[in-house]
Amino acid sequence: MALWRFRTRVPLALGAAALLLSGCANPSTGSNTDDPTKPVTLKFWHGWSAPGEVEAIDENIARFEKLHPNIDVVSTGNVSDETINQALRAGGGDAPDVVTSFTTNNVGQYCSSGMWVDLDPFMRKSGIDKTKVFPKTLLDYTRYEGVQCATPLLADAFGMYYNKDAFEAAGITRPPRTMSEMKADAVKLTQRNKDGSLKRAGFMPNFQLYQNSPDRMFAQWGPEYFDAEGKAKLADEPKTEDFFTTMRDLSDAQGGYAAMERLRARFGDEMSSQNGFLTGRLAMHLDGEWRGLMLDEAKADFDWAVAPLPVPDDQADTYGRGYLTGTVAGIAHSSRHQNAAWELVKYLTIDTEPVVRFANAIHNVPSTFEALKSPDLDADPAFRAFIEIARNPHSQAVPPSNNGGQYINSFGDFSQSVEAGRTKDLHRALEDLDEQIDADNVQSEN
Structure with a gap:
């Protein structure tokens, strides 16, 4: 049976998931001094729920465990951002170590709140130049104000x-x-x-x-x-x-x-x-x-x-550009096994073979340069068209914000008013929209 995962519009209020992160710090401090070669169990929470999707991610995890026999990964699927963020806020032994999200609009909050750790030190320790691994647009929606708290895990074009x-x-x-x-x-x-x-x-x-x-x-x-x-x-x-x-x-x-x-x-x-x-x-x-x-x-x-x-x-x-978004992966601030968690994140999001396997399995666009040009990638012409859109340097994602992309919701409401003919003075209305967006951003910082 064919598989797909599609992007819906972000709900107007974005739910409690976004609000939980604003202005809070994780009460449970994790550790980045663990030895990733020692026996450890990692808790991995993700949002995939269709049987074929879950099978595909589980197969990648099984291959990871074969390469890292000391690391046991306990995977839990169909987990929402709200559930993840509540667990990270509470901390403790039940919180996940590695998490994913389908909502790139929330990355600004993940990074600014400190709930997801900065991955730059882990990349430097592994000798990874992220600018040579990920297309710029994908990097842009996985970082905020200099903090790279997530990595791309497949993309949508x-x-x-x-x-x-x-x-x-x-x-x-x-x-x-x-x-x-x-x-x-x-x-x-x-x-x-x-x-x-x-x-x-x-x-x-x-x-x-x-x-x-x-x-x-x-x-x-x-x-x-x-x-x-x-x-x-x-x-x-x-x-x-x-x-x-x-x-x-x-x-x-x-x-x-x-x-x-x-x-x-x-x-x-x-x-x-x-x-x-x-x-x-x-x-x-x-x-x-x-x-x-x-x-x-x-x-x-x-x-x-x-x-x-x-x-x-x-x-x-x-011409050739398009809109990009995607799944993001990160490490919980509360995890006491952050080095081991990084090994899993690195395998799932940077290593070419698992990225290509997962992309082919769930028909999403690969998120690394090497995977995008892999000869093992699905050769279907329609799918290849989206690969080229993802590779186009002019393709764009919306910039992250510290309030879960509320400005995109405001822009959406405004746009519907314009197309319905309810906005008479477009420039003045845009000025009012800018003021509203700025006020919302200031409020979320307080």
Whole structure:
């Protein structure tokens, strides 16, 4: 059975997991003086839950234990960030030694709170130059204010799935590379019912559609969210207004926001057989690398392919970029076996063979340079398209913050208001958004 893990939008409040870390210190102090060659049991908590995913991570752990017969790893899956953070706050013998998270937005809190240890000393001791191991974008979302408290453990890349049959029928010979090309192609691909309502959208930019969170599409502009002092600068970033204008023009060219929303209301759940792209109601669609497996499993009745999402016309040389996120791994501050824990983290996230094996097993993008170019990596063309997006130096992740990415939630709410036409003075509204983001950041520091 095919496996996939997909990224959902971060909930508005991010839950107690984020709040638990703010301004707290771990009451239980761990140790980085342990001898990793002595017999030890490590507790490893992770979030994978599907049988095939758990089997894949357990197989990697078994191979690790064979290489390190003195280390016994007790693995616990389907563990949420909230559960992990509560355990780390409490400390004691029941807390995990090695942890993973699917939520890169929380890395700023993991690092600033001290709950996850700084891994730089362990890398230096192992002679590892992290800049030669991990792509810069992945390093950026695993560190905060100089603290490298996590390492990437596979990644997710976002690109554009497109219906090749629809393209051929519309006389389009290749996927669009710029936003103006996308707009022209979307118009050609749009179909209407007899009553004038939309039957198929060429591309639906609506921010509430499936994986269409605005930060993922905004990544194609390569924006800067904060200035050098850490102050929000969305109002002063010229790319912001261009992004909203482009999305509105793209929507209007196909019938407008209201017509798009009426079409979206007829879609089924993202993971169901009534997915808008699978049923042919979308000709182009933003999604992650897992969607290809789902289309194959569902036996889609049309030919499809993957390309990078187009970029702004004035940044045509960055075509090939995309939005990146991923799973992160770290060592608990409370662990008394931090050197042994590092051996496990290093094996799972840096050693090429286990990274490639795990990537192939759960169909996620590898997170090291060596794994990305490994000949053993899955050769499926659609999957390879996401590999190239991950390797593109212009690809972008959102910067970490000390409050679990609250600014991304604020930007998402703001973006939905803009596309619905509720924002009249965009620049003034962006200034207000910057003030809100800065206030939230200050509050989380106190």
